[in-house]
Amino acid sequence: MSGIELANVSKSFDTTEVIRGVSLTVDKGELGVFVGPSGCGKSTLLRMIAGLEETTSGRISIGDRDVTRIEPAEREVAMVFQSYALYPHLSVFDNMAFSLRLARASKAQTRDMVQEAARILQLEEHLDKKPAQLSGGQRQRVAIGRAIVRQPKVFLFDEPLSNLDAELRVQMRLELARLHRRIGATMIYVTHDQVEAMTLADRIFVLRNGMVQQQGAPLELYNDPDNRFIGGFIGSPAMNFLDGHVTAQNDAGIEVAVDGADGQRLHARLASKRVTGDRVTLGLRPEHLHPNADGLRVRMEMVEALGGVSYLHTRTPDGTELVVEYRGAQPPADSTGIAVGIDPANVVVFDSQGRRLR
Incomplete structure (x- = not known):
C-alpha cells in the first residue's frame, strides 16, 4: 500500500475555482476522511485523486509516483461510489470477478481472489445470487469486494453509505472500520456526515469553499477547533x-x-x-x-x-x-x-x- 500527497492542488471550471491550493498527506495505511458541507469540494478532490477530474495546477502523488497527469486506470486506485453500479444480470461472483477477467487473470487466480474478498466481506453464501436478491448493505459490500480483488494501492470511497437507511448505515460503518483494520489499506472516505467522519477516521480533513480548514484526529478537532466553523460543524449536537x-x-x-x-x-x-x-x-x-x-x-x-x-x-x-x-x-x-x-x-x-x- 502507498500513501497519498497533494501539493498545492487546484481545480477550476472555466473561471470558477472550486479547489483552492489544497496540500495534505494521507499516510500509508491511514484512513483519511474528507468531510464538509455540500458544495465544499470534497468529492471533486476525491475524483482528482482518482484521475476522473483533471488537475488545474499542483501535484498529486501516490507513493513515490507523481500521478497528476496519469490516466485513471494506471493510478492503481479503486473507487467505491454512492451508487452500487453493479451489473444486474451478473451474479455476485461475476460482478466481483469482472475486472480480473478484463485483466486476463487465470480462472484459478480469479476464483481464489474473489473467494478471499467474499470471506472478508461475509459474502460467501451469496456468490451465486444476483444483485436484486441482496439487501442494500450486501450490494454495497459487493461493490467494495469488486474494489478489493483489484488489490489497489489506494481505496477511494465517495459517500458509499448515503443510499442506506439509518440502522444499516451504522452497521456498514462498523464493517468498513473492521475492513480497514483487517487489510491495512490506505483509504480516503468522503462524507457530509460528521458523525460518520468521527467514527471512521484516523485523520479528518474538514473542507469549506475548496480549502482545508483544519486536519487532525477526530477528538483533536472536536476538542481543539481552529475556528468557529470547525467548532460548529464537528460534534452532534453542535457546539x-x-x-x-x-x-x-x-x-x-x-x-x-x-x-x-x-x-x-x-x-x-x-x-x-x-x-x-x-x-x-x-x-x-x-x-x-x-x-x-x-x-x-x-x-x-x-x-x-x-x-x-x-x-x-x-x-x-x-x-x-x-x-x-x-x-x-x-x-x-x-x-x-x-x-x-x-x-x-x-x-x-x-x-x-x-x-x-x-
Missing part, C-alpha cells in the same frame, strides 16, 4: 455559541458579559491578551454545561428524552439557542427555567471574525 464582550482579564483568563443576558457573565481560560470591550464568541459543548444556581439563566423550550441522556433545548434572554446535555433518568420539566454553568477550562473562545483565540 453552542454565545456572543459578548470582554469585561475583565487576569492570569486565569477573561470575564465576558453575554449579549442580551441581563448582565450575566461567563469566564474562560485564555492566555492571549484581550482589551476590555473586545467582541468575542464563546463556544460551549452541550455535555460541558451543567445545572448551577449561579449560572446563566435560560428558559426551557423542549426536551429530547433519549433514555440515559436528554438534550434540553433552551434559550437565553435574548433568544440565542443553547442545547444542554442532561444525564439522568428524569430530565427537568420543559415548562421551567434553569440556570446552567460551565467550567472555564471547557469554554472555547473565538474572535469577532470566528478565529480561535488561545
